[in-house]
Amino acid sequence: MSYQPPGSYPVASMPPVYGMPPQGRPPIPQAALRSYYAILAGAALSAVSIVIGLTSMGSIRSQLRDQLAPKGFGEDTINTFINVEIALIVVFGIIGVLLWLWMAWKIKSGRHWARVLSSVFFGLECFSVLIGGVNYRSSVTSGDETTNASVHQSAAVTILGWVIVLVGLYALVMFWHKSNAAFFRPAQAYAPAGYPYPYPPQGGYPQAQYPQGYPQPQYPQAQYPQVPDQGGAAPQEGAPQQPNDPWSTPPQ
Template sequence: MTDTPPDPSQPSGSTPPPYPGPTSPPPPPPYPGAYPTGGYPAAYPTGPGGAPMQRPPAPEQPPSMALAVKLMLIGAALSVVSLVYSFTTLDGLKDQVTDQLRENDPYVSQSVIDAAYGVSVGLAVVFGLLGAFLWVWMAWKNGQGRSWARVVATVFAGLNLLGLLFTVASSSTAEPLSLVLSVLSGILGVVVLVLLWRRESSEFFTAAEASRRLY
């Protein structure tokens, strides 16, 4: 019996690594529990013959959803218009703040009045920009078919109606245009809510969620 001559391509004193085949052990996960199915990450969905499946296209928005998204963008525009208009009525706002403070304390100092006026202006700016942002955000996420966004939009619509009731209750001190913009915003929220919960809109949300789960 003769010995098999060593392979000249292998370094002296070393053994060739095992051929990676079906019997090779899988690599360990980077941390315990990283891959629930074993040593390999979960595979992408595959179709016939093992070919990777492509992500299905997002479902097309039905007319009710397309209209709801447009109306939400209009709501954002109304918030910006209301904010811009509030800057033209700053003198009236300062008079209202002064009257309210002096009604509670006839000897209130001018520094307190100025501070309260500054806070009122800051709150008006913050709530105006926040309202516009929320309208745009809801238009974006509902347009993508996010079910949670429809629930959040429903909550916002309820808060919007409460704000409208408060504005109407204090209509004696509110500016006419501000009152009109508030009423339009409240009506817009109700119409958007009806559109979001229509049957074809619900089917769109269901199809969009299913499309995201497949990938």
């Protein structure tokens, strides 16, 4: 008896392999890559601005001496002002550089929230340059008296601040370019519903789905050959059983 295989049936869709989403994030577009390099350039310029700010301490000292000496303040008060200025330049400068690098990392990773947060940081940078681009005020307390002083920034610091703003504007335009929409899509969009990557699916894998109206596959029952009766007397109780397989007995 020969077995006739049934007709062709549709191939059932296999569930995705556990831990592996069916599709990954697309390669980084050129616009997003340009914004990444522009943000790195902004971080480098911010580091340069720290150095320029520290080298202009002599000019700041002269401005403070001219404003505080007529008020009767000595060299100790002026040195206190200088220490405050150095601390502000170093601390806020390092924080700015780290923020630039952090945003570059997340932009290259395709994080949508990084574009929003970078836009907020850009607005703060513009506000800082507009408010403190020419003058800023510093205060120090000596005893019971608080003294304010206005410090004029050097031309190099002001120009560099506007260059950083232009670099940030270029990065802003690049990472909001419409060609980046698929790259900055949230990570949940790359995994099918019910598969919270990297965790296993809840409730097991889905059943195979077949086209509507297509008959469900019916597989034939297994057919086994009939074993011929060997005849003879029934075996006595306790006697070893002989095999019923005709192929296990050699021909006589």
